[in-house]
């Protein structure tokens with residue numbers, strides 16, 4: 001990150017206050033409060049079911065929430081209000097790449113600017129080619145998703161998200177569906193995007209990547225933010241909570257997600 005971008009991080013850009021989210025009777029998020037500076041990169045980590053995905057999905061209105069507020073660049077994110085404004089500012093990359101199977105990589109990247117922004121196909125495809133070059137896929141621009149590897153498909157999905165020039169990019173376990181040998185190529189692309197100053201929230205189980213790429217590590221458990229620390233503090237000197245220490249140890253030993261203890265699963 002260069003000096004200018006570092007200075008940007010002091011400007012509050014996303015404000016999440018008292019966020020509570022229920023699925024029926026089940027409370028998935030409990031009083032989440034986060035202020036994120038412009039250009040900051042947050043790694044969201046924690047055991048499976050701790051609410052990481054729910055949190056990022058609330059930020060781009062893929063999920064409704066019941067209490068609290070979310071603001072992105074001054075836009076209130078709530079109830080389908082401002083939906084098009086929110087979607088214009090906030091891009092998302094999913095675990096499953098969600099590309100249109102009948103379209104080439106190029107069309108997959110070009111289609112949103114055409115449909116949403118009214119850009120001409122010619123202009124959108126020109127831009128899409130530049131983005132595909134950025135993610136190292138120039139030679140594959142005319143292939144359909146089924147002709148691409150998982151890693152290549154995810155890089156197309158990243159180029160597609162970038163095509164809308166989002167201010168914020170959300171990544172929901174972007175490498176979880178990939179064969180291990182393809183994880184690195186996707187993480188390299190995400191790291192390059194992070195260096196451009198886009199504000200990013202990345203749900204990931206890749207701890208060394210989280211340490212390398214993020215400005216802040218957010219550790220969640222049972223719908224709560226338990227820790228919010230600089231990566232070197234979180235991974236270097238041990239994290240503050242026992243639970244986070246246990247989680248990291250478990251992930252580093254290759255056990256993946258820790259189960260949530262039964263005693264802590266009670267619905268409040």
Ligand code: ADP
Nearest residue numbers: 023026028046047048049050051052053054055
């Ligand atoms: P994470 O991303 O940390 O694995 P999630 O946000 O996916 O966690 O899930 C948080 C909790 O909410 C989990 O207990 C999960 O079972 C529950 N949950 C997620 N999505 C739904 C849904 N659509 N309906 C009901 N419960 C859900």
